Amino acid sequence: MENPPTILLVLALLCVSVVATTRTKLQSINNLDVVGICKSMVETQGYTCQEHQVTTEDGYILGLQRIPKGRSGNEIADRQPVLLQHGLLLDASSWLLNPPDQSLAFILADNGFDVWLANSRGTKSSRGHTSLSPDDDPSYWDWSWDELASHDLPAFFHYVNNQTGQKLHYVGHSLGTLTALAAFSQEKLLNLLRSAALLAPVAYLGQMSSLFVRILMDIFLAEKLKLLGLHEFPNGQTQQLVEFICTLPGIDCSNLLTTITGPNCCLSSSSKDALFKHFPEPTATKNFIHLSQMVRRGTLKMHDYDLEDTNMEHYNQPTPPAYNMTNIPKNVPLFLSYGLRDKLSDANDVGLLLDNLKDHDKDKLVVQYREEYAHIDFILSMNANQVVYDPLMAFFRLH
């Protein structure tokens, strides 16, 4: 059952933690934590920006940035809210890294939308909790993307809906598509949703392509990750692991971005520099374990404790419940865009999702694929404004 190729995800992400450690050091020197995303990345481009906070039902205090209007400052009545949800190991900065005419958050604001940027628990803007400390309480890190779908996402949706009195458009990238698909498949949040755009969509991970190292890492990683327990990821131990992995034949740690995400077609060197200033943001080790289960088993289920008793405690059944994509109501407006060179959101896995959606209302589903795109092109490519964001906004305007 276990499917070695998917090791790449975990492996490649581990490699990145070398960079992470460096960044953490820099961060404490520059004290970037104190300067929020609004001040450091939005106001500097001439846009108004507001920092908001929302508390989840399980106590996480999450940061949310709002860009209420475009650069021209023209008041447009009835701006429709759009919630942007970043992917794994990133945060809201992922929508702001390019110049304003190339970054989705700014483009949406300039085109009349009220833009809200979510930050998942554990990232720089979202490290608060009503009782737990990310640094001192391992249980702060006791979550996987199940909780991002069942707690973070509803908290953001309800907050934005409450602030604006309107239903939301949604844009997710990568893991930000998986959490939304999971919620929609349980028919959650749909009463607050206008339409959803899913960039580099992830539902299944079992065919994630990996050119090298599948065999190498299978058992090794599975065991290592379990030994790490409940933790922030990356952490100190990860680095040693990474350094070791980078010495192994066939692993190219000199071009991490391509190793991890595929050969992105259209990133400028300044975009890449900007990305690496914000990448990787922390997540939970448990989230990685959950993702590696999906990769190695090809499953789309809740986190598996791999012990019947423990699964019984959590789920009242010996195996974790599945997320069933065929349960997504057929009239939910969905815009999907995927890349044929994407090493994380593999085209074959996207194919499985599309097969689940084959009975979707034809006028409610737009699917586009970009032959030249890999995983990061969707947020950082120089031409994404024309080839992805223009059609995305046209879709939003229809719904």
Ligand SMILES: *[C@@H]1O[C@H](CO)[C@@H](O)[C@H](O)[C@H]1NC(C)=O
């Ligand atoms: C937002 O929430 C507050 C407090 O719960 C409530 O009084 C208010 O009516 C809500 N506003 C909207 C637009 O839903």
Ligand SMILES: *[C@@H]1O[C@H](CO)[C@@H](O)[C@H](O)[C@H]1NC(C)=O
């Ligand atoms: C998903 O639901 C459909 C329809 O209810 C069912 O036929 C299918 O077996 C389910 N798939 C899984 C993986 O549970």
